[in-house]
Amino acid sequence: MIVGGDAAGMSAASQARRTKGPQELEITAFERGRFSSYSACGIPYWVAGDVSGRDRLIARSPEEHRARGIDLRMRTEVTELDVAGRRVRWRALETGEEGWTGYDKLVLATGARPVRPPLPGIDAPGVHGVQTLGDGQALLDALSQEPGRRAVVVGAGYIGVEMAEALLRRGYAVTVVNSGEQPMATLDPDMGRLVHEAMTAMGITVVGGTEVTEVLTDGEGRARGVRAGGADHPAELVVLGIGVEPETALARAAGLPLGAHGGLLTDLGMRVRGHEDVWAGGDCVEVLDLVSGRERYVPLGTHANKHGQVIGSNAAGGYGTFPGVVGTAVSKVCDLEIARTGLREKDARAVGLRFVTATVESTGRAGYFPGAAPMTVKMLAEYRTGRLLGVQIVGRDGAAKRVDVAAVALTAGMTVEAMTALDLGYAPPFSPVWDPVLVAARKATAAVRAAGA
Amino acid sequence: MIVGGDAAGMSAASQARRTKGPQELEITAFERGRFSSYSACGIPYWVAGDVSGRDRLIARSPEEHRARGIDLRMRTEVTELDVAGRRVRWRALETGEEGWTGYDKLVLATGARPVRPPLPGIDAPGVHGVQTLGDGQALLDALSQEPGRRAVVVGAGYIGVEMAEALLRRGYAVTVVNSGEQPMATLDPDMGRLVHEAMTAMGITVVGGTEVTEVLTDGEGRARGVRAGGADHPAELVVLGIGVEPETALARAAGLPLGAHGGLLTDLGMRVRGHEDVWAGGDCVEVLDLVSGRERYVPLGTHANKHGQVIGSNAAGGYGTFPGVVGTAVSKVCDLEIARTGLREKDARAVGLRFVTATVESTGRAGYFPGAAPMTVKMLAEYRTGRLLGVQIVGRDGAAKRVDVAAVALTAGMTVEAMTALDLGYAPPFSPVWDPVLVAARKATAAVRAAGA
Incomplete structure (x- = not known):
């Protein structure tokens, strides 16, 4: 039995079905929403106009899942877990019908919910989230009704900057209001500053270090901007890009173990700790960060899919593990690519690691090749050992996936010194003769040596 | 003392100079050509028109080297090595002056020479190599005199396919004649076939499995095409893209150790084996292939630069090593990207490795994202252990550097199973939720398992 019909849940269902046929294993999945297995990460690009329609974001429809022998019950919310009794209570949202259904093995894939600060006006018409396909459709409807005016995006993380691009390309004058000093708090501030500068150059107004205190509304109660740091930012459209938190209310109520970030805690096989027949994966779990050795909350579709595979294998009697993450994330704002992996400076400090840093400027192609554009690579290496701790990249074409x-x-x-010898692909259209990552590794190696013992 | 003023030699000179100043270390370099430190890999793009001029390909001019305290003697050929006597004999090509100069430490960076088969007509006007800046200039001069007719490219390795693109974009009808059945013999034939099909779709005529037996000439002795496999391929321009071999005649005459491919053999510090004060690097050496454990010949600027760094450090009393290569190479023909690393099937067999293969079709971006184009990834993994042995990729945007x-x-x-858990960057513009490399790793893992013990 699976609770949640998106990436993790339905990957688990599909993998379990691949492992065991319908005669051997009955699979029931509950999804409270109207869509299954869709790419929430694609919503900004749908809003921007890169993706032609909502259905393009749906990897597999409920009908396709059912055709594979998965009893997927849409618009059916699970309202209670009875782990001791091995049953869940559900409610059909359309009909109001309710009931209990028993299980042998349970998979929790309840996902995340958008952070929605309790501000005056937050629920006014004209305030949009971008987490669900319904959110995306509502935003697109608003764009078509009132195109090309002013928009405020609250938050400058991945969703915030991607939505800033989408609205800019839709013809809006875009202001991004961010509590952090720089956009992209997932980067160190010196790298975030590069994003800030590039966004400003694109014509986006970036207001940093400022908390939104109120959504402004007009006489009809419609959103008309935000107030932040005592200043008003008028806009016809307010988009919340603040991020998400684990949707674990059911798990909490059932007494399942949650971590410091509010996500479920699992073992390497994605089994909920202390519960033999309960698995959890996707945006409702915390994951081990292999670099810091601590649990982190990293809600990303790519992890959710991996979790689902592992859960599906294990729950159906096979074997798989999810060893953890190193914290890789990539994004873009227009042609500016942004990437990070491993620890930021403050992450390293938080776990007691002393480190050196090296930042280099290079290009994604040979300097003489057309389109060669600047790329900044920052590398963190452990003091003394020289072990790589993290990399952040901001640049143009070819920056992110590096x-x-x-x-x-x-x-x-690996140590940064070992990295200097890496045999990375070289040809003028794809890299300078020293790849930017190698240039950074050389400088970091020198920094480790200079820091001495 | 450095013999050869290109990537490896002048990197060594520069690194030695960074390590020790002019008061501590005298550096003399001999270069028989007219240019120093240039990017031969850039020549096809110069010919294609991507690079505006010859000087853009020169990383550092003789004057710049001299300004850094390196006595670089251009147009001066070293004609003999007296290793026992620690001196070299040289000849100034402009003046005919000759002499012996002594050294304490010697660096051999004599590079490569183009393979030039002894065919009738091979020296006719209209037959062009593309190894040196002089070659590039001669070819560009020929293009400007006789634009937009027919060209034959002999060879379908990296240089051959890059020249095919360059000439196609210059308006030529291009025929590529290749001794191998498929282009890109650095790939397995099944992957080479994809390159063949794509080149054909671009309008390039690819004639495979055929040896050129003669360069055809007209009454004035000018090249007018080639004969291959009994068929004539008429053309106004013949370009040799057959590759290069180590330029080690001097080293051979001096009794220095050469390997099976004719390149100098060094230790991990790039010291010529058995010779305390002689180093060698760049296109004149063989390198250790870390996957097969055998020496290979891999003439690539990126290795030459690394060699130079290591040599310059060591010769100036510092420390550095070049552990070896894994055989990474990337290239493109128009928008088709081609990449490989590690062992091909025949390489694995040659060293006694049993393996499984997995080939997958994916895309470089999320399937719903604009510009998502097919990408084929082939992966080789060792039987039983599942250790990764090699990867080949043919596809469009974003294929090569993956x-x-x-x-x-x-x-x-790493094993291919460990690779399935890699935390690679995911966002719709940059990757499907399962990166193509991960998809290949999953299929290869299944193949290892299916092959059993």
Whole structure:
């Protein structure tokens, strides 16, 4: 039995079905929403106009799941878990019908809910979240009714900057209001500053270090901007890009173990700790950060899919593990690519690691090749050992996915000196003769040496 | 003393100079050509028109080297090495002046020479190599005199396919004649076939499995095409893209150790084996392949630069090593990207490795994202252990540099199963939720399991 019909839940269902046929294993899944297995990460690009329609974001419809022998019950909310009694209470949202259904094995894939600060006016018409396909549709409807005026995006993390691009490309004058000093708090502030500068150059107004205290409304109660740090930012459209938190109310009520970030805690097989027949994955769990050794909350579709695979295998009697993450994330604002993996300076300090940093400027192609554009790479290495701790990249064409090299190096526990010898692909259209990651590794190696013992 | 003023030699000179100042270390370099430190890899893009001029390909001019305290003697050929006597004999090509100069430490960076088969007509006007800046200039001069007719490219390796693109974009009808059945013999034939099909779709005529037996000439002795496999391929321009071999005649005459591919053999510090004060690097050496454990010949600017760094450090009393390569190479033909790392099937067999393969089709971006184009990833993994042995990728936007993930994984000795858990960057513009490399790793993991014990 699966609670939650999106990436983690339905990947688990599909993998379990691949492992065991309908004669051997009955699979029931409950989803309170109207859609299954969709790409929430694609919503900003749908709003921007890159993706032609909502259905393009749906990887597999309820009908397709049912055709594979999965009893997927849409618009059916699970309202209570009875773990001791091995049953869940559900409610059909359309009909109001309610009931209990028993299970042998339970998969919790309840996902995340958007952070929605309790501000005056937050629920006014004209305030939009962008977490669900319904949110995306509502925003697109608003754009078509009132195109090309002013928009305020609250938050400058991945969703915030992606929505800033989408609205800019829709012809809006965009202001991004962010509590952090710089956008992209997932980067160190010196790298976030590069994003800030680039967004400003694109014509986006970035207001940092400012908390939104109120959504402004007009006489009809419609949102007309936000107040932040005592200043008013008028806009016809307010988009909340503040991020999400684990949707674990059911799990909490059932006494399942939650971590410091509010996510479910699992073992390497994605089994909920202390519960033999309960698994959890996707945006409702915390994951082990392999670099810091601590649990983190990293709600990303790519992890949710991996979790689902592992859960589906294990729950159906197979074997799989999810060892953890190194914290890789990539994004873009227009042509500016943003990537990170591993620890930021403050993450390293928080776990007692002393480190050196190296920041280099390079280009994504040979300097003489057309389109060669600046790229900044920042690298953190442990003091003395020289072990790679993290990499952040901000640049143009080819910047983002370069971080994957560092992600693998982190997973392998490489030193920055070992990285200087990496045999990375070189040809003028794809890299300078020294790849920017290698240039950073050389400078970090020198910094480790200079820091001495 | 440095013999050869290109990437490896002048990197060594520069690194030695950074390590020790002019008061401590005298550096003399001999270069028989007219240019120093240039990017030969950029020549096809110069010919194609991507690079505006010859000087853009020169990383550092002789004057710049001299300004850093390096006595770089251009147009001066070293004609003999007296290793026992620690001196070299040289000849100034402009003046005919000759002499012997002594050294304490010697660096051999004599590079490569183009393979030029002894065919009838091979020296006719209209037959062009593309290894040196002079070659590039001669070819560009020929294009400007006789634009937009027919060209034959002999060879379909990296240089061959890059020149095919360049000439196609210059308006030529291009025929590529190749001794191998498929282009890109650095790939397995099944992956080379994808390159063949894509080149054909671009309008390039690819004639495979055929040896050129003669360069056809007209009454004035000018090249007018080639004969291959009994068929004539008429053309106004013949470009040799057959590759290069180590330029080690001097080293051979001096009794220095050469390997099976004709390149100098060094230790990990790039010291010529058995010779305390002689180093060698760049296109004149063989390198250790870390996957097969055998020496290979991999003439690439990126390795030459690394060699130079290591040599410059060591020769100036510092420390550095070049551990070896995993065989990464990337290229493109128009918008088709081609990448490989590690072992091909025949390489694995040649060293006694039993393996499984997995080939998957995916896309470089989320399937719903604009510009998402097919990408084929082939992965080789060792039988039983599941250790990654090699990856080949053919596809469009974002295909080539994805191979870097596999290059790091090879260096780290990862299994394909460990790779399935890699935390690679995901966002719709940059990757499907399962990166193509992860999809290949999953299929390869299944293949290892299916092959059993």
